[in-house]
Amino acid sequence: MAETVELPLFPLHPVLFPGGRLPLQIFEPRYMDMVVRCMRDGSPFGVVLIRKGSDARLTPDSGQPDIFDVGTDAHVVDFNQLSNGRLGIVVRGGRKFRVHGRREQDDHLLVGDVEYLPEEPALGVGEEHRELVDILRDLVRHPMIEKLGLEIEFDDARSVGWRLAELLPIEPEIKQSLLKLQFPRERLQELTRLVDKLRG
Incomplete structure (x- = not known):
């Protein structure tokens, strides 16, 4: 049986890729407490894509959303108090994991038993x-993307694939399928097909 570790989970609609940056607004007590603990301990939480349901607990009897089983651990790299009273944070994607089991704590935080997946092989483009590299270079020149401060290695198939997958205007479920792939060149092949489809 795979070795698992316990990881607090944050179900969301965006997909977080390794090395990616994701700004979030935190307002629910369960997630405020989770973020404070993670920042205090220097530990990550897991971002997983919602398959069905909501990331917010709208009523006391709201159930947990259905989630995909592969996600990315998230490390808080910046934070600030927003004018609306919410906590603004920026997280950086770390390692990919697979959820083998999950449970809801008394504070309604979802905790998963996760197996960290092997690192993807380092390959050139x-x-x-x-x-695809040219397309990515054009995308990151956009002011909205430029201010994210993304770290990109344009000669690394992993980096190019992850950044393109998160930046292209494609459905979250497709991004999830790209996240799940373990071979960088397979992801680039799929991205080439998707770019051709976007062009019509």
Whole structure:
């Protein structure tokens, strides 16, 4: 049986990729407490995509959302108090994991038993995927993306694939399928197909 560790889970509609940055507004007590603990201990929480349901507990008897089983652990790299009273944080994606079990705590926080997945192999970007690098370079010049301060290695197939997957205007479920892939060049092949489809 795979070795698992306990990780607090934050079900969301965006997909977080390794090395990616995601700004969040925190207002529910269960997530405020989780973020404070993670910042105090220097520990991550897990971001998982919602398959069905809501990330907010709208009523006392609201159930937990249905989630996909592969996610990314998130490390808080910046925070500030917003004018609306919410806590604004920016997280950076770390390692991918698979959820093997989950349970709800008394404070309604979802906690998962997760297995960290093997690191993806470090591979260069082949000539057949150089166009994807050009597309990514164009995307990161946009002011809204530029201010995220993304760290991109344009010669690393993992980095190019992760950044393109999060920046392209594609459905979250498709992003999730790209996250789940463990081979960088397979992800680049799928991204090439998606770019061709977006062009019509």
